[in-house]
Amino acid sequence: MIMVLLEVKNLSTHFFLKESRVRAVDDVCFTIDQGKTLGVAGESGCGKTTTALSIMRMLPPAGKIVNGEIFLDGVDLLKKSKEEMRKAKWKELSYVFQYAMNAFNPVMTVGEQIAEVIIEKENSKSKSGKKEAWKKVKESFEIVGLDPDRIKNYPHEFSGGMKQRAIIAMAMACDPKLLIADEPVTALDVIVEKKILKLLNEIQSNYNLGIMFITHDLSVIAESCDDVAIMYAGKMVEVGDASTVFHKGAHPYTRMLIRSFPSILGECKRIEPISGIPPDLANPPPGCRFHPRCPLATKECRKDIPPFEPFSTSRHHVACFHAGETIL
């Protein structure tokens, strides 16, 4: 039986600035099943990182969750106290944040930095606790395919791919149920990228881990995710299993986005980009946020917000009044 691990319901997160309110995440719903990977894609600034930070409750001061519920294994994370949430981080859910590779402290060894997290989380500052933590550091190195003899190395002694593995090792050190990985392969070469993706898939099946995989690269999602969520301007526009979204995508934005990826397979044709620019989220257009750029837009789209509803199957959700209609 498929068990839902994470359920995000009607999440809205806004940034309250001096003169405006940025509606970065607006009424977003999705789920992640145990042992499955959900790939979240969309243009820069569409709210992917803000969604992740909301789940982790790590928003910057201007960011506030104004509505919604976030259930992890049936428990609403938004109802947890700060202290409870602090305990849950790394142990229940962990986060590989965007640009994390560059965030290692250069004057501490990689192993020390991972051990520090474990010691804090397990609350084991005793001598035996520390010993146990170092044992776990070694294990976590093994999990991600790094040589355990290198726990005493400094970050600059690691290549980009090795640092990214170490970041994943740190995220996995306390056996979380959910891993949120924000652009974990973006700065890497294809060969290293492929290895990291394979690693994540292996860890996932070995530990029945749920993964939220954020990237703006749909090719990477196609390679590694079970389900796909497409965001546009703070809204979830389409969610479904990878095959359905890539081959039977029903939202015009999804289909236009997929078309805008050059591929090394098939014919090499000129690709036309989606015209226009994403809206200013402090001042989003009324109705469907995609309407100024959508070839299918009608009067209704300019007035009403399309509901996020099941489309071809109960798992496939789309927010569009003209879902599935042909784009000329």
Next chain:
Amino acid sequence: MSSTTKILFTIKDLRKWFPTRTGLLDGIRRRQEYVRAVDDISFEIKQGEVVCLVGESGSGKTTAARLLLRLEDPTGGEIIYKGKDIAKVKERQIRKLRRHMQMIFQNPYESLDPRMTIYDVISEPLQVTNVFPKSETHKRVAKALEDVGLIPVSEFSIRFPHELSGGQRQRVSIARALVLDPEFIIADEPASMLDANTRIEILNLLQDLQAAYNMGILFITHDLAQARYLGHRIIILYLGKIVEKGNIDQVIQNPHHPYSKALISNIPVPDPDAKRERIEIEGEIPTAINLPPGCRFAPRCPFQFEKCIDEEPELMMKDGRYSACWLD
């Protein structure tokens, strides 16, 4: 492209070795060691042709590009620009030639001076080189802005870089390169940091400008899908050496060299149901110091045999393309 097309660059055995830093004592005890960043590479670039330089991080792509513009002094070899070897000519003469050759950099967030208006950023090369009469400056800047689609020109002229999106900033970099009417442009990963839609916009822009002005472009990328989209010919580098070069479609559809095969088979494609055979290779690209006597790819090559370890394969022509492998 006809065979009578003018050749812009002929590169012969171009070499750049960087001395590695050694301690005082090391210098006495040991021979000086070198990073062989670019190690005897030869190729041509014709007018109106897009040549793609592809390879993993550290393979020597940027160093090769900097050598062509003489931003770096070569350790050896020839750089024949329109019949004249510029490998050793003096800086003053190079400066005169440089207006014909321009470079666009990877990071649109770092490559523009934040204190300058867009007008100043684009007119700067005109001021510095002084090749066109001052009275033309305004007209030339306006034309460059128009060419890259930053319209209305009057509005974009007075903005600052931080007031632009990543894609718009990259357009500014391109305008800055265009303003001197170059016949040759080096674009070093100009679209890799941008999201899919903006990336296609920039690639299309380069394609249009290249055709309109019949420019030669050296397009540097680690993304073969982008290379295929824009390029006519491809050069694949591994640790400072060319492993394969030829017509881009031929190389991508039927790579000869084991490294090219591995690289191409690991490129993600935007289709979750695509069934592809993967060639896995061990480890990550090492640094080009202390290279083994034989084939530099041997330590990671799944096909290596005895000869590979003793003797270095030369670049050989076969079926209309060059590759450097004993199996070929």
